[in-house]
Amino acid sequence: MNDRATILIADDEHSMRDACFQVLGPEGYIVKEVESGDAALAAIRHEAFDLVLLDLKMPPVDGMEILRHIQQESPGTATVVITGYPTVESAVEAMKLGAADFLPKPFTPDVLRLTVRRALNGARMARENLLLRSQLEERRACDGELVGQSQAMQQIGDLVRRVGPTDSTVLIMGESGTGKELVARAIRDHSPRRNKPFITVDCGSLVGTLFESELFGHAKGSFTGATSTKHGRFELANGGTIFFDEIANVSPDIQVKLLRVVQEREFTRVGATQVIPVDVRILAATSRNLPDEIREGRFREDLFYRLCVVPILLPPLRQRREDIPLLATYFLQKHRNRGTGNIRGFTDEALAALVRHEWPGNVRELENAIERAIVLARGDLITRADLLYYGPLMKPETPPDDLLPLAAIEKQHVARVLRHHAGNRSAAARTLGIDRKTLWRKIHEYGLAHEGAGANRP
Structure with missing residues (x-):
């Protein structure tokens, strides 16, 4: 099946044009002929061809010039260069200019059929890939769109568009479900790395040596079960973007090694000594308050500042x-x-x-x-x-406590405060703004003697 592909034969030798026509016509192709470079250019400008069989030596316009024109004006057209004077240099130049194949004269009918079929299939696949990439970009633009008309989302969208084209490290902060990975992908989509790998690392899914191996890879025999060398996420992301989701879950020992990669853009596989450079953009996200994590000693301050070059805070x-x-x-x-x-x-x-x-x-x-x-x-x-x-x-449209008696509301509140303070009466009384005697009375009145883990504590 050739779907009636249209082929232009451009050759100044009548015998060559006729021979090609006699082979390709019976195959079901629509074949047209021209005998000069000028006529070839005119035909290409006037009509879309699936394939051009192009003689290199064809006055008054050189075949290479016609090839350049085809690639600029009709990049979807496949070109097979035919010549009676084949050289390595001319073949290399033709391929660099986009020729699908190079066919020295003379050639047999079978070689011509095979070459044409292969060139047309290659052009079809290229068009399909182009269409798929276009559809993917459209879908990515739709799925990756930051939907929102609020001032906060407009500001975030503007920041994404400004920071996207850079290689700056970005820390995205926000509650679970606010769309942190969506923002990370939007940043990637606005960057020169948009068509390169986007590798996500779920920092809560693995721990210890397994997580280190997942990030940096490992050498064969580096630990039990390491039966072969493995490439880590950083190597997979080389040239593209790596996104650390819930970065606060990374253990302190891995934080040290991650800091080196962020600073130096190089790492070493587990069990190996070779230093591997990596070209990667780093994005990270967290639903935790990292300054609090730093104060509690759970997150390195130097790593925080390396990651938080550009902070983005997503509102709930x-x-x-x-x-x-x-x-x-x-x-x-x-x-x-x-x-x-x-x-x-x-x-x-x-x-x-x-x-x-x-x-x-x-x-x-x-x-x-x-x-x-x-x-x-x-x-x-x-x-x-x-x-x-x-x-x-x-839930009903009315507030949760609506129409409840005042005493019931007070009982709920006192019980909640007691639970918060684990039954400590003194602390609960201070929170409620009443003295301990009044609190004791309310505990007895509402039957709250056992609220809180330490109900008998003063």
């Missing part, structure tokens, strides 16, 4: 409620094909319920709720009833 979803309708619509478009009907949007009541919710799981929790509602929705609009299948949204 509850602090940017104006983005919730936009995010809900985005997730509806992303997941709508998972439902049984054609869901167009949300009712006003459903959107209001989404905006009111606190979203402790942030954007990840919102996406989960929307996907569930799409599957369970009965009509073409997601209603509040559809969202009620999601437990947290089943």
